[in-house]
Amino acid sequence: MSWRRYDAVLFDLDGVVTPTAEVHMRAWSEMFNAFLSSYEGDGDSSPYTEVDYFAHVDGKPRYDGVRDFLSSRGIALPEGTPADPGTADTVCGLGNRKNDAFNVVLDRDGVVAYPGSVRLLDHLARLRLPLGVVSSSANAPAVLEAAGLADRFRTVVSGTVAHRLDLPGKPAPDTFLHAAQELGARADRTVVLEDAVSGVQAGAAGGFGLVVGVDRGAGRQTLSAAGADVVVSDLAELVPDEGHPR
Structure with missing residues (x-):
């Protein structure tokens, strides 16, 4: 590959640019296991x-992740509304409970971007390629600010933006397509970088010029099967001065 073949680059955030996927994983685990330990209804x-995280939650909008996981266990809860408190045993209530836990950890510990991801961002800045973030998380702007990277991206399509514009989340390609449009680039001249199966599927479904899978735990074969053209374990592998493609 050559970066100069493309007109824009779109990054997922958690697990691609920042290690906040680990914080999300812990928050999901604590929330779901606390709920399951007290749940007495039908289902597993x-x-x-x-x-469960990689199969049902990773990369998806928060409420979709709750809904898909509960469905996999045969557990039926009321949908509720986004205004539900985190104490409510509804789909939205559980999603909000998880978000509360994530924000506590982010405020307490902050976040530092992956060094390899910063090296790639530096390289793409030298090429003057426009960059965007496409994240299912409503917390994406706060994470970018905490990592000191907010000024690196011309557009950020977060979960909040997707909800406001009524864009379906990953694995649908709509959020990526909207971000490419914001950057003035055609999909077939845009690169997508994703660590989640649902995100890779979205990139493949959108007809993007290159879909790069970043293996942070989903598995190289799984990401390839989902539609990744290239799979790396660290974005530094994509930086020319590291001995990799230009």
Whole structure:
């Protein structure tokens, strides 16, 4: 590949630019396992695991992740509304409970971007390629500010933006397509970088010029099967002065 073949680059955030995917994973685990331990209704209430995260939650809008996981366990809860408190046993209530836990950790610990991701951002800045972030998380702007990277991206399509514009979340390609449009680039001349299966599927479904899978735990074969053209373990592998493609 050559970066000069493309007109824009779109990054997922959690797990691609910043290690906040680990914070999300912990927040999901704590929330779901606390719920399951007290749940007495129909369905499978065995403990939530990392396998559940990658299969049902990773990369999806928050309420979709709750809904898909509960469905996989045969557990039916009321949908509720986004205004539900985190104490409510509804789909939206559980999603808000998880978000509360994530924000506590972010405020307490902050976040530092992956060094390899910063090296790639520096390289793309030298090429003057316009960059965007496409994240299912409503917290994306806050994470970018905490990492000191907010000025690196011309557009940020967060979960909040997607909701406001009524864009379906990943694995649908709509949020990526909107971001490419914001950057003035055609999909077939835009690169997508994703660590989640749902995000890779979105990039493939949108007809993007290159879909790069970043293996932070989903598995190289799984990401390739989802539609990744290239799979790396660190974005530094994509920086020319590291001995990789230009």
